[in-house]
Each structure stands twice: as structure tokens, then as C-alpha cells.
Amino acid sequence: DVKVTQSSRYLVKRTGEKVFLECVQDMDHENMFWYRQDPGLGLRLIYFSYDVKMKEKGDIPEGYSVSREKKERFSLILESASTNQTSMYLCASSFEAREQYFGPGTRLTVT
Amino acid sequence: ELKVEQNPLFLSMQEGKNYTIYCNYSTTSDRLYWYRQDPGKSLESLFVLLSNGAVKQEGRLMASLDTKARLSTLHITAAVHDLSATYFCAVLNYGGSQGNLIFGKGTKLSVKP
DSSP: OOOEEESOSEEEEOTTOOEEEEEEESSOOSEEEEEEEETTTEEEEEEEESSTTOOEEOSOOTTEEEEEEETTEEEEEESSOOGGGOEEEEEEEESTTSOOEEOOOEEEEEO | OOOEEEEOSEEEEETTOOEEEEEEESSOOSOEEEEEEOTTSOEEEEEEEOSTTOEEEETTEEEEEETTTTEEEEEEOSOOGGGOEEEEEEEEOTTSSTTOEEEOOOEEEEEEO
16 A cells, blocks of 8 residues: 655644654655645645755745655745745655655644 | 546435536646545545546545547446545646646535435
8 A cells, every 4th residue: 555644643833833744655746745725725735856955846835845855755845934825735756657645634723 | 738627516316316416627638637535634546537438436435537529427326425525636747747637626525324
């Protein structure tokens, strides 16, 4: 079974803090993705990576950065958290252009 | 730019009834995925449709793909309460890098006794 894990299920941070969300997959997938999910807006792609140290911007990269130093790990960084970044964050991985497997999600609240 | 539209966005149906969710997309693609999401949970893969005319069935759900019409359907037969969830379709975006999916906004299904 493919397993995608995320470091926290729930996170509360203050405005201006630097926030790290970690994602790890155990299936040797090349592709990894970060989405945010908001009511009425569906899933929106923030960043994705198709190889170690490679990254590409998705639809809403502003205010975020990513890091992929190892194949199994993809980190999402909020440099200076703001209240409009309160959301559910979902990580996913895939092999080539195949179905994506999702982690359990991190519900982030920025106060 | 690839756009994916699902309808309806909300669906309330009675147990035992049949209904269809539609997923339209705007540019050529031959890979389409259906996912299910339960409240507070992550997305779970339901079907992978890889070619024109593909049909997959599992239990009371059947998905099909018509790449010429750029349309996929998710048909629910004799709905039961356990099917209450949000269903997403996602289309492979060949215009982007490999593995990039574009998601519809989701259809929230509520099955009532």
C-alpha cells in the first residue's frame, strides 16, 4: 500500500511565524504535490516537484516555498504566515502521470 | 488552459435512487481520475480512466470516459447512505509537467433514507 504521511493533522500558528509542513511518501514516487483545499474553491495546486531539487509553481504559489532534498520528502514552507493561509493542506505523490495518492491532510489555522 | 467543471456541485438524493455526476473538461486529455473525500478526511482514489470509452465499476458506482466529448460521468445506482461524500474528478494536464492534475470543484453527495 502506498503511504503518504504528513507531519501534523492540526496546526495553530501566529501571523508572521515561519511554518513548515512536511510530507513523506514510501513508494519511491518521482512526483510530489502540495495543494490547499478551501470550501467552494476545491483543490488548488501550490507547488509540485518531479525530481529531487526540482520544483514548479502551481496555480497559487504566492506566499509559499518548497524544498525537496530527498526523493521521499517534500516540504511546504510559509515564510511569514498570514490569516488568509488558514486552510487544509494536502500532500500527494504519484509515479509518472498516474493517479495521485494523498496524505491525511494538515488543517492549519493562522491567528 | 485546462478547466474542469463538475455538476452538480451539491446533490441530495434518496436511498435507492439513481443519479449521474458529470465532469466536463476544456482541452484534450485522455486520463481522468475520480476521487472520494469523506468529511474531515483526505482523498481516496476511486477510478482511473485511461482511454476513450473506458468504463470502470465498483459496487454501486460506475465511471466512464468519452474523450471526444471531453466528458466523464460517475453513475450511482440504488444509492445508499454510505455513499454520502464529496466526489472529485481530476484530469491530467498535458500542458503542464508530468503528473499535474486539474481538479473539479467537487460534488457533495448526501444520501437520505
